[in-house]
Amino acid sequence: MPSNRREETESWIAQVDDWQRKLQPRFPDIDAHDLRMILRSLLQPNTVPRRWLLRKTEDGRYVL
Amino acid sequence: MSFEEAVLLEVVRAVDRVKLDAVVIGNAGAALHGVPITTQDIDLFVRDTSRNAAKIDQMVAVLGDGVVASRPFEPTSRMIRIEGLPVDIDLVFELSSHAKFESVRARSVLLTIEGVSFRVATMQDIMDAKRAANRPKDQAVLPLLEQFQRVRDALDEGP
Numbered sequence: 001m002p003s004n005r006r007e008e009t010e011s012w013i014a015q016v017d018d019w020q021r022k023l024q025p026r027f028p029d030i031d032a033h034d035l036r037m038i039l040r041s042l043l044q045p046n047t048v049p050r051r052w053l054l055r056k057t058e059d060g061r062y063v064l
Numbered sequence: 065m066s067f068e069e070a071v072l073l074e075v076v077r078a079v080d081r082v083k084l085d086a087v088v089i090g091n092a093g094a095a096l097h098g099v100p101i102t103t104q105d106i107d108l109f110v111r112d113t114s115r116n117a118a119k120i121d122q123m124v125a126v127l128g129d130g131v132v133a134s135r136p137f138e139p140t141s142r143m144i145r146i147e148g149l150p151v152d153i154d155l156v157f158e159l160s161s162h163a164k165f166e167s168v169r170a171r172s173v174l175l176t177i178e179g180v181s182f183r184v185a186t187m188q189d190i191m192d193a194k195r196a197a198n199r200p201k202d203q204a205v206l207p208l209l210e211q212f213q214r215v216r217d218a219l220d221e222g223p
Binding site: 039040049055062 | 067068071095101102106150151212214
């Protein structure tokens with residue numbers, strides 16, 4: 001991984017950590033793993049592709 | 065370009081080429097807002113007019129050989145499903161929330177991919193439609209959509 005890409009990922013995760021610390025007490029009803037998943041998605045850098053479309057394989061399975 | 069971007073670009077280019085006024089709704093719309101969710105299709109909300117029916121026929125032709133449109137749920141629903149692409153495209157003419165197309169479009173968000181603009185319904189319109197539809201699959205996803213909205217609002221407020 002190129003260093004700038006690594007720094008970008010580290011910055012992203014640090015932001016997620018920061019917001020999780022701030023928001024978890026405010027949203028005790030949201031599961032910690034769900035909150036982190038939402039934060040990761042919201043704070044994801046544009047350079048990291050967001051995966052959300054499932055495609056059907058020839059054997060009928062759906063995969064990302 | 066990711067699979068998502070490639071598929072979306074193919075669809076919005078076809079929509080743009082035939083000048084079909086459409087708004088992305090459903091889970092695809094939610095995903096485009098950033099909700100960590102997956103879907104097997106892309107839902108488009110359009111006006112149910114004869115002019116748009118002709119544009120949809122043109123759109124299917126633009127999408128190429130092997131692409132077909134049908135109304136698989138008639139007479140219960142007039143929804144048109146376009147098949148033959150890597151994912152299905154569902155064109156719906158009404159929402160369970162009974163929100164008018166003009167209102168949903170007016171509130172929608174304009175996004176651009178590779179220079180092609182397209183509209184995505186607001187999270188509120190997407191959630192309202194799912195609450196009104198109230199199918200098991202809507203009930204399953206609504207808590208995540210509501211949590212996402214609350215967290216996004218908190219981020220928008222700032223630290």
